[in-house]
Every structure is written in C-alpha cells, then in structure tokens.
Amino acid sequence: MVCKACGHINQDNMAKFCSACGSELQQDTQNNVYQQNVTPQPPPQYVPNYLIFSILTAIFCCLPIGIAAIIKSSQVDKKIALGLYDEAITASRQAKTLNILSAVIAAVFTVFYLIIIVIASVGI
Ligand SMILES: [Zn+2]
Secondary structure, three states: OEOOOOOOEOOOOOOOEOOOOOOEOOOOHHHHHHHHHOOOOOOOOOOOOOHHHHHHHHHHOOHHHHHHHHHHHHHHHHHHHOOOHHHHHHHHHHHHHHHHHHHHHHHHHHHHHHHHHHHHHHOO
8 A cells, every 4th residue: 555645655455544654545446446457468479561572562563552552561560559459460461462462463464474475476
C-alpha cells in the first residue's frame, strides 16, 4: 500500500493510516484492477513487410500491383508501431499475395512474349 500523501510504502496492505505520515490510506481497488488488465504486450512476432519485394514488383513486374503491394508493405510497419499486430500480419499477407500475383502475371507475360518471338523468328 503506497501512501498518496508521502509515497511511503506501507507493508500492511490493510492499514488505514500511513505509518510514516499518518494520513489516511485509500484502498484503490480500481487502480489495482487496471494494473492487472494492463498486461505487458507479448513481444511482437517478426512480421515481414516485403517492402523490397514490393518495390521490385513495381519496377519489374506490374506497376499497379507493385504500388498496391508497396502501400500494404508500408502499412505493416505502421500497424506494428501502433501495436496492431493482427492488422500488421494481415497487411503483410496481402503484400505477399500481391507480390506473388504480380510475379505470376509477369511470368505468364514473359512466356507469351517468348512464344511470340519464337513464332516470329521461325516465320510461321
Ligand atoms: Zn504517508
């Protein structure tokens, strides 16, 4: 029990008066409950933001999808800073999905492009 008047820590939690200054001690149950509820946040798991991947996607694959991925990537760190770990993980997953989608589209276009070049050079 900490005395609010002088800050003396009274060993007896049920004491009505401070043993140092004699002022009345208030059983601050609300404060105790509050302190119990504020459990320290578990250390956040590592949430990859895929920002480099997103930038590469925007440059080399599809610009619109790459930009969307960059936005999602930048949200990951913002959410972590705000302690919104669930939302950070969601944004991280979305950035990853956009990057994979973009890579698949780029791969498909590359294959079509190569086929067209081959067909053109063979001269069908
Ligand atoms: Zn006191």
